[in-house]
Amino acid sequence: MSSKVLDGPMFVELLRGGVLYLSANCQEVNDLNVFPIPDGDTGENMMRTINGGLSYAEKCEDDSLSAVTQACAKGMILNARGNSGVILSQLAAGVADGFENVDKADPEQIANALKAGVDRAYGAVVNPTEGTMLTVARESSEYVNNRIGDDSTVDSLLEDCLAEMDRSLQRTPDLLDVLKEAGVIDSGGAGLVYIIQGAYSVLRGETLSSHIAAAEVKQVDISKFNSDSVMRFGYCTEFLLQLQNSKIYIGDFSVEDFKKELGGFGNSIVCFQMDSIVKVHIHTMNPGEVLNHCQKYGEFLTMKIENMTLQHNSTYHESDDDAPKEEPHEYASVIVATGYGVCEVMRSLGADVIIEGGQGNNPSAETFLDAFRAANAKTVFVFPNNSNIIMTAKQAAGLCEDCDVRVIDSRDIGQCYAAMTMTNYDLADADAVEANFREAMDGVRTGTVTRSVRDACINGINIAKNDFIGFSGKEMLSSEKTICDTTAYLLHKMKAEDCDIIILIYGNTVEDDTRRSIVSQTRSVYPFVEVYEIDGGNIDAELIAIVE
């Protein structure tokens, strides 16, 4: 393919290639990051910035290059993270200015737009530093502008640009001492080169996965994580998921919904779709659950899972290990929960840190201490959500010297839900916030349906192994052969008719048909009650019913 002009749709294609290539090399860019602050996030910041640009450009309904680049610039400005992200977004904004009213651009117009981008980026930075991304952008733009001629094509322009960028990047240590001392090239510049490389590859018709395979896995010192180490930062998990017709109807796949589902498993989620391939990046404590979930949609093309605690320990010295990166917040919440659906709901209600745990999986005091630190707040409210965990939480609270930890004695997830929905951090002080949480927990009741593990007789009710049993607190209230009947009697015994809200949290063992009959039966028995459903995931029960 050798094009004389660049139009809007083609720009989006090139941008996609750039995003993908940068994403594949994101970690390497992170590792180069020594200027201005060696916090190893340049790649991440550039990714989030350019991803924002891509999603805006993709949504742009006008095909003109002017409109698409404007949309891209807007998305990047809105999503810009860190210095590198801001500079990148300003470059994009300048390029978009350069393409103003241009439907399709010839190589000369492209070269001019690149110059406009460089001018704007230099203008936006208070003290432009040479030896950075700015230099790489400027020198390559100058080079391209000098070489532009009648026989130039988009391909030849990008090829020239890339060649000079690479040379410019290699010169960055000569311009910036801190790079030379660290023996690295500039990270932002490197990120920019990856973006252009990705774009150029698309132009040459190379396939996606070949880029990904090219990504190198960095060697780490595995001795930094031993049998006594605490898993604090989870796993950086990245993969390409090939959606499969045999599993889903791909046309109905919504990457936005998919992203929301992933929200229950972890954070730092970057996720985008190209045709039937989905690129996923997530930081999670449980990569296995993420993979199991995603495999419902397709199969994996490539995969990378890295222990971030290990990376952290290899990078940082013990002394600055605990230095918080940001100013502490006033308040934060730490919640113990099981099941990705429940975790997702709690996150959406404002939970800051979630500790995986519950019945039979009680977190340690050390885990709590780590969570308090991660919450990074002056006052931390803790919801243990299990009577067996409250003690540990209180013990950890006593050990914590960094912040004021207040354990709210929530005994189940229902109490936690009731409190979290009424979160109000605008109250006068921590006492008032705590009192508000405690008050909100009053009056909520939680029922649990599980299966009996053996034959038994409780409260005069004969139970066979595998029967369903319904509990509220420690008291068994119902037992039937089906989950529907057990739930119905449980709600009846819990006097659900007196409440306003019923929330049904299903475990992943409950089939869709069963869920439908449970909810329709509940709605018809309690027509004046609002009934909500949550796909709880791997909760430690068949069903949890919260009535309030």
Add this chain to the structure above:
Amino acid sequence: MGKIKILTDSCSDLGKETRQMYDIDYCRMNTQYDGKETPASLDWEYYTPKSLYDIMRDGNRVFTTQVPPEEFVKVFGKYASEGYDIIYIGCSLKQSGSVNIGKSVAQDIMKEYPDIKIFCIDSKHASTGEGMIAIRAAEYRDQGLDAETIVSKVTEDIKYCHEFCTVHTLDCLKRAGRVKASSAFFGNLLGVKPIIIADAEGDQTAIKKVKGRKAALDEIVTLLADAVENSEEQTLFISHADCIEEAEYVKKQIEEKIPCKEIRIEYMGPIIGSSIGPSGMAVFGWGKEITFKSGDKYEQ
């Protein structure tokens, strides 16, 4: 002294009867759905409330437009040609740019009719709160005040108009993006209902959460009772989006708690309905000065 016409727009949620009672006309905004633009009639001339809300219940977003310039040209032009001075009380500029469009059209119309004065006022409210301010202007007009005096009095009055609103689900509010609140506020609220007010700057701001619909309906009445002053002399308003039974319930609660001259129930029109979704409910009355701004701590 010249004749004065009081105008408002599709956001004012004043039904035909109320508009006739106070001699108020309105400029139409549009709703947009499926590529089709339809004037937003407060009397539902073009589609039924149910058909609008069914679209929204299916999870789709109905878009809304400002009052288009040509509508202002038409309505301002008509009354100017009949010799009226015009006072247009428009939806809060934080919610719609209609007042600014009105101002720029007014410049042209006033050139054409040099004897006519046109005033465009940002009501800083929406729904029947905006309507109540238009009614106040109409009352001043009927007292024989001139246009300048009406404008200055009404502009002052805006600070004392209270709105308390609640919705059944947050989906439509989130989609329309017209209410200020933290992202945690808009999380998965599961049965929790927000209480929304028109704040001192004209933003629709969520001030607190209440659990359950009935509690939320009771809460807006309690808040109104706390806010209103001289209620015995007032007509209080309720506006609702397709939930008349609940509006009757709210009316009963107000009758029990707030002594007043009259309580009128209005139907939320297509524009407010599109932003707030089915089963939005709001109550309105005149009271103490509103100083609360989005971002302030709300005194419970």
